[in-house]
Amino acid sequence: MSSLEDFASHFFVTGEPMIYMADVAIVLVTLGIIFTLTFLKKWKWLWREWITTVDHKKIGIMYLICALLMFFRGGMDALLMRTQLALPDLKFLDPQHYDEIFTTHGTIMILFMAMPFIFSVFNIAVPLQIGARDVAFPYLNAVSFWLFFFGAMLFNLSFVIGGSPDAGWISYPPLTELGFDPGPGENYYLLAISISGIGSIATGINFIVTILKMRAPGMSLMKMPLFSWSVLSASIVVIFAFPALTIALALLLFDRLFGTHFFTMTHGGSPMMFVNLFWLWGHPEVYIVVLPAFGIYSEVVAAFSKKRVFGYASMVTSLMIIAVINYLVWAHHFFIMGAGAGVNTYFAIASMIIAIPTGVKIFNWLFTMYRGKIQFTLPMLWTIAFIPCFAIGGSTGVMLATVPADYQEHNSYFMIAHFHNVLIGGTVFGLIAGMYYWWPKMFGHKLNHTLGVWAFWLFQIGFYVCFFPQYVLGFMGMTRRVFTYSANAGWTSLNFISSIGAYAMGLGFIFIVVQVLYSIKHGERDTTGDAWGVGRTLEWAIPSPAPHYNFAHTPEVRDRDEFWYMKERGESLAELNKTKVFKPIHMPKNSAKPFMMSLFFFISGFGFVFTWYVIGFAGLIGVFVCMWLRSQDQHTDYYIPVDEIKKTEASYGRYIGEVIGK
Amino acid sequence: MSSISEKGTHGNDHALPLEYSTETGRLNILGFWIFLATDLILFACLFATYIILSHHTDGGPTGNQLFEVKGFMVETIALLTSSFTGSLSIFAMRNNNKSRMVGWMIVTLLLGIVFVGYEMSEFVHYASIGATMQRSAFLSAFFTLVGTHGCHVTLGIFWMFSILTQVIRFGINKDTARKAFIVGIYWHFLDIVWVFIFTVVYMTGVIS
Numbered sequence: 001m002s003s004l005e006d007f008a009s010h011f012f013v014t015g016e017p018m019i020y021m022a023d024v025a026i027v028l029v030t031l032g033i034i035f036t037l038t039f040l041k042k043w044k045w046l047w048r049e050w051i052t053t054v055d056h057k058k059i060g061i062m063y064l065i066c067a068l069l070m071f072f073r074g075g076m077d078a079l080l081m082r083t084q085l086a087l088p089d090l091k092f093l094d095p096q097h098y099d100e101i102f103t104t105h106g107t108i109m110i111l112f113m114a115m116p117f118i119f120s121v122f123n124i125a126v127p128l129q130i131g132a133r134d135v136a137f138p139y140l141n142a143v144s145f146w147l148f149f150f151g152a153m154l155f156n157l158s159f160v161i162g163g164s165p166d167a168g169w170i171s172y173p174p175l176t177e178l179g180f181d182p183g184p185g186e187n188y189y190l191l192a193i194s195i196s197g198i199g200s201i202a203t204g205i206n207f208i209v210t211i212l213k214m215r216a217p218g219m220s221l222m223k224m225p226l227f228s229w230s231v232l233s234a235s236i237v238v239i240f241a242f243p244a245l246t247i248a249l250a251l252l253l254f255d256r257l258f259g260t261h262f263f264t265m266t267h268g269g270s271p272m273m274f275v276n277l278f279w280l281w282g283h284p285e286v287y288i289v290v291l292p293a294f295g296i297y298s299e300v301v302a303a304f305s306k307k308r309v310f311g312y313a314s315m316v317t318s319l320m321i322i323a324v325i326n327y328l329v330w331a332h333h334f335f336i337m338g339a340g341a342g343v344n345t346y347f348a349i350a351s352m353i354i355a356i357p358t359g360v361k362i363f364n365w366l367f368t369m370y371r372g373k374i375q376f377t378l379p380m381l382w383t384i385a386f387i388p389c390f391a392i393g394g395s396t397g398v399m400l401a402t403v404p405a406d407y408q409e410h411n412s413y414f415m416i417a418h419f420h421n422v423l424i425g426g427t428v429f430g431l432i433a434g435m436y437y438w439w440p441k442m443f444g445h446k447l448n449h450t451l452g453v454w455a456f457w458l459f460q461i462g463f464y465v466c467f468f469p470q471y472v473l474g475f476m477g478m479t480r481r482v483f484t485y486s487a488n489a490g491w492t493s494l495n496f497i498s499s500i501g502a503y504a505m506g507l508g509f510i511f512i513v514v515q516v517l518y519s520i521k522h523g524e525r526d527t528t529g530d531a532w533g534v535g536r537t538l539e540w541a542i543p544s545p546a547p548h549y550n551f552a553h554t555p556e557v558r559d560r561d562e563f564w565y566m567k568e569r570g571e572s573l574a575e576l577n578k579t580k581v582f583k584p585i586h587m588p589k590n591s592a593k594p595f596m597m598s599l600f601f602f603i604s605g606f607g608f609v610f611t612w613y614v615i616g617f618a619g620l621i622g623v624f625v626c627m628w629l630r631s632q633d634q635h636t637d638y639y640i641p642v643d644e645i646k647k648t649e650a651s652y653g654r655y656i657g658e659v660i661g662k
Numbered sequence: 663m664s665s666i667s668e669k670g671t672h673g674n675d676h677a678l679p680l681e682y683s684t685e686t687g688r689l690n691i692l693g694f695w696i697f698l699a700t701d702l703i704l705f706a707c708l709f710a711t712y713i714i715l716s717h718h719t720d721g722g723p724t725g726n727q728l729f730e731v732k733g734f735m736v737e738t739i740a741l742l743t744s745s746f747t748g749s750l751s752i753f754a755m756r757n758n759n760k761s762r763m764v765g766w767m768i769v770t771l772l773l774g775i776v777f778v779g780y781e782m783s784e785f786v787h788y789a790s791i792g793a794t795m796q797r798s799a800f801l802s803a804f805f806t807l808v809g810t811h812g813c814h815v816t817l818g819i820f821w822m823f824s825i826l827t828q829v830i831r832f833g834i835n836k837d838t839a840r841k842a843f844i845v846g847i848y849w850h851f852l853d854i855v856w857v858f859i860f861t862v863v864y865m866t867g868v869i870s
Binding site for chain 1: 688689690692693696697699700701703704707708710711714715718719720795796797798799800802803805806820821824825827828832837841
């Protein structure tokens with residue numbers, strides 16, 4: 001009995017009122033979900049329509065929901081940290097808890113918020129923009145989503161079972177060596193990211209093939225919308241960067257589980273090798289999340305300025321240049337680690353060169369707006385706010401890339417302020433703009449403008465109030481990851497102001513939640529499919545939400561911004577339904593295997609976290625059984641009959657004619 | 663799944679081999695080439711790690727002391743030959759000769775098993791004389807690099823076996839042809855990776 005108690009007290013995280021509150025909240029929310037689903041008899045619906053789906057639009061929506069939930073979790077971590085740092089010598093969080101929170105904040109925001117968010121917009125917009133029926137590999141797409149989902153679940157589980165990782169989101173050895181960090185927290189970190197990382201690589205492959213091979217006839221690469229270009233460039237970066245992370249994490253896991261000596265301090269290990277491998281992925285990762293945001297800005301700016309985007313060819317070129325140079329700069333993350341002047345100079349110059357194509361893009365967006373009839377919708381507001389924010393962040397980036405200055409700025413709050421400036425100003429603003437922009441396409445209604453404007457201003461003002469003091473704090477000597485400071489350091493007032501800004505951003509997020517809930521009922525419905533009235537690309541040519549086969553007839557593309565020119569010529573896709581003969585549409589069947597396979601990955605990961613090898617290997621066997629069954633499956637697709645297409649099109653008012661069995 | 667019709671966009675249908683004859687076939691094959699690019703990066707990282715750590719022996723056994731020419735020559739010959747017999751299998755598939763295709767596939771599988779068997783006995787031998795992956799950074803990197811390749815080959819054996827059963831059950835059709843072709847590319851890829859392991863690990867190890 002006492003051994004059971006001993007086990008339970010180590011297995012479950014104990015000792016903090018906040019953890020117990022979280023336990024209660026988790027149990028209550030889970031019970032609430034189970035009760036609601038049972039009460040409304042929605043279990044079957046959930047399984048058939050969502051869990052087993054291979055439809056890119058539904059997968060996109062599931063990514064979005066998860067990303068917003070993770071945004072909430074990561075944001076709560078940020079608020080806890082800012083609360084602890086608001087005043088000197090606070091005892092709100094103890095040092096261990098503070099370490100865990102900054103670790104989970106960084107990891108979640110990059111890997112479990114930004115990544116699913118970009119994959120969400122990939123899935124929602126790309127096949128529709130290029131006139132495709134689905135992505136190239138719909139089944140693999142579902143596998144990717146569920147691997148991400150279970151990876152994220154595994155990571156979040158560490159909060160209440162076993163203990164969270166506490167060595168920073170970069171998890172450098174030797175700090176993460178087994179001897180210095182024995183708990184299961186680091187194992188959670190390594191396994192959760194590995195599992196979701198497999199899904200990310202698969203998504204990268206999927207979208208490269210989709211974009212290269214599944215464009216509508218007539219859409220040459222230079223007629224392709226810029227968002228799809230940005231997805232192509234980001235996907236290229238994904239497939240070449242993520243394997244390095246896989247290796248870095250796997251080798252560190254071997255060190256921890258099997259006693260190897262890759263990164264240990266003894267037996268010839270080299271911790272620096274981990275740092276190199278990690279940033280070989282880590283720096284490109286920054287561009288993986290920002291390139292799709294660049295694509296969103298290009299779409300939004302053109303749409304709401306009612307102009308063709310300025311300098312299309314230079315936009316494409318700069319996307320591709322960024323996608324290459326970003327591999328050549330990774331060592332600027334550790335200028336102070338003694339690589340020598342030659343190496344540092346090379347990486348400094350490479351880092352600064354990236355500012356050139358990025359600058360080209362900024363000017364192109366400005367020139368697109370110049371003399372345009374700008375409409376200040378929510379996506380446009382976030383896009384306009386992005387430009388100064390990112391320009392400031394980029395400039396401080398050049399300051400950090402200057403090696404002698406970096407010796408001073410490294411690991412200070414100056415650096416914290418810089419990367420939040422570019423990651424929030426670049427990626428988060430872009431993803432929120434994209435969410436607003438494509439929301440009607442996903443759900444068939446717009447989000448309330450007034451509430452959105454409140455959220456916008458709270459978030460914007462909060463952002464500058466939060467991070468600008470941190471630049472100054474950096475110069476005053478405040479380093480990152482300190483859990484408290486004394487009053488005579490002179491940092492009190494700036495820290496207090498910064499915390500107020502953080503809370504304003506949190507309030508802004510709440511406004512977005514309220515906005516979503518309010519708009520489900522009262523949001524302006526989209527009946528035409530072209531919700532904003534200014535759509536330029538093909539996704540606006542079909543109804544909202546799109547039918548599950550997307551296009552009843554595949555459009556022939558003649559121009560860049562095809563839909564805009566269709567409107568100018570007075571054409572529409574609905575006319576194709578009158579003139580063209582319908583053909584049965586080839587579609588992939590739903591499958592439970594992606595979910596099951598990822599569940600086995602989760603079980604396996606959980607086993608390895610606690611070094612319960614039987615469970616770990618049993619899970620892996622489950623994974624292989626699923627793969628084997630899929631390989632033997634002969635019935636993975638079907639045809640939608642013509643009558644069903646006619647019926648669906650008729651329900652959107654796009655087909656008037658004989659429908660059998662109506 | 664896309665607008666492009668099942669007949670293909672590359673002109674005359676008869677010019678295309680069976681595995682390329684459907685859109686699914688073309689997409690999957692391209693997707694698999696891109697997957698191999700990611701796998702290549704994965705191995706590149708392991709090679710980089712090995713090269714950095716190859717002299718970090720911490721007083722333990724070095725490559726020169728461990729590697730035996732006969733062992734890795736047998737492995738090399740088995741694997742390179744299996745790549746050739748794998749090609750003969752695909753060649754038979756193109757000629758629509760099922761029994762010959764199945765036959766060469768079985769030979770390929772057996773050669774793969776010989777390779778993995780030799781590698782396992784090599785690893786067991788090293789471990790028995792105290793050269794385990796826990797001994798030094800060099801050995802950690804060695805076992806991980808060579809072992810990752812070995813795991814790939816083992817996975818390839820199970821995969822090829824699965825496709826072999828499908829060819830036997832369903833014959834040569836557009837699906838089985840596509841799957842056999844893709845596992846063939848995978849097998850050749852592993853062969854190329856082995857050539858680098860042969861050079862960077864074994865040859866360099868024996869000479870230094």
